[in-house]
Amino acid sequence: MHLVAVFSLCMGVLGCAGLPKGVLTPVQAIVPGSSRVNLLVATTRAPTSDPGVLFSGERGQGLQTTEITVSIPPEENRQVGQVQWPKRLPPDPSTEFATTKVKTLSDLSEIRGWLNQHLPHSRRVLIFVHGFNNRYEEAVYRFAQIVHDSHADVAPILFTWPSRANVLDYAYDRESTNYSRTQLEEVLRRAAQDPSVGDVTVMAHSMGSWLVTEALRQMAIRDGRVAPKIRNVILASPDLDIDVFRRQSQELGLPRPKLTLFVSQxxxxxxxxxxIGGDVDRLGQINPAVEPYRAELERAGVTVLDLTALKSGDPLNHGKFAESPEVVRLLGERLVAGQTISGDKTSVGNRLEAVAAGAAQTVGSAASLLIQPR
Incomplete structure (x- = not known):
């Protein structure tokens, strides 16, 4: 069983092994119909001397911030939910993602300037934290894809922590999330305390969910509660020990942010x-319709989207939240805006064919939604 599982994971990683390195060197990309996504990227990674890589998987000193603009190919040349990686360098901006701007932001005034320039009328900020086995550029391009495809009305901020992007470095990556807790708390605090910001949504994938819950827990312990402007937390495929998550969520203080989970059995x-973790259920793999999870989620007011029935191009079924066109649109149109999806009869809900189950009709209860394929 162990060998089969590890082999499956390695096969999934090999699917990314051919991705080109050095894609962050800016190029001219004036292509009719293309789009631009401008990101603020904060990292605890160590810098490199390669301008196409910028940051390695090793641990750096302190927090470094960069403004990066990514060009997205015209809609007719791409599939929603996918990153069109360059086949070779320099990239072809008409059919591939390309970096068009990289600027180091060296002080808080420059960071505030970026926020003032890119904060939309909604005054909403989205902070994304990636998962295990991600290079810096992979996190940048994936978040750019999510922001573009979801049409989220937000100022997008990426927090990327030191991952060696090696399947055998799971323990190193996990320790790197612990290494980065205080810096993520700092980013969350800055966003929440900025008077121009209306509210903050935090979204994490996989191992990044551990980092997010730990940073929020640390903030709650320090301040007595999570900052009021941090109203929504979305955990996609959270790589969290279910017992540890129970304790973490209890220590977030009151009132807590609204929590949404994407799970897939x-x-x-x-x-x-x-x-690896002692055969304890992972939060992102639970069946929210069975006990004890159903009752616990209902009491906590947690919304759970069960994506098990959805199929994706990911052989590990670990990235459905970003690859499914329906789900990324749901993120942009509903969840990032803090809106409920229980009993959703909008166009998004109709596309998802989401059916509320169990106690989802009760005000304040968990909404357990089975997302069915079209």
Whole structure:
């Protein structure tokens, strides 16, 4: 069983092994119909001398911030939910993602200037934290894809922590999330305390969910509660020990942010994580319709989207939240805006064919939604 699981995980990683390195060197990309996504990227990674890589998987000293603009190909040349990686360098901006701007922001005044320039009328900020086995440029391009495809009305901020992007470095990556807790708390605090910001949504994938919950827990312990402007937390395929998560969530103080989970029982990456972690259920792999989870989620007011029935191009079923066109649109149109999806009869809800289950009709209860394929 262990060998089969590890082999499956390695096969998933090999699918990314051919991705080109050095894609962050800016190029001219004036292509009719293309789009631009401008990101603020904060990192605890160590810098490199390669301008196409910028930051390695090793741990750096302090927090460094960069403004990066990514060009997205015209809609007719791409599929929603996918990152069109360059086949070779320099990239072809008409059919591939390309970097068009990289600027180091060296002080708080420059960071505030970026926020003032990119904060939309909604005054909403979205902070994304990636998961295990991600290079810096992979996190940048994936978040740019999510922001573009979701049409989220936000100022997008990426927090990227030191991952060696190696399947055998799971323990190193996990310790790197602990290494980065205080710096993520700092980013969250800055955003929440900025008077121009109306509210903050935090979204994390996989192992990044551990980092987010730990940073929020640390903030709550320090201040007595999570900052009021941090109203929504979205955990996609969270690689969290279910017992540890119970304790973390209890220590977030009151009132807590609204929590939404994306889970999938066929997530093979989390099956491996469960084996490594002592055979304890992972939060991102639970069945929210069965006990004790159903009652616990209802009491906590947690919204759970069960994506098990959705199929994706990811053989590990670990990235459905970003690859499904329906789900990324749901993120932009509803969840990032803090809106409920229970009993959703909008166009998004109709596309998802989401059916509320159990106690989802009760005000304040958990909404357990089964997301069905079209």
């Amino acid at each position: 066929d997530d093979q990456a989390l099956s491996v994580s469960r084996l």
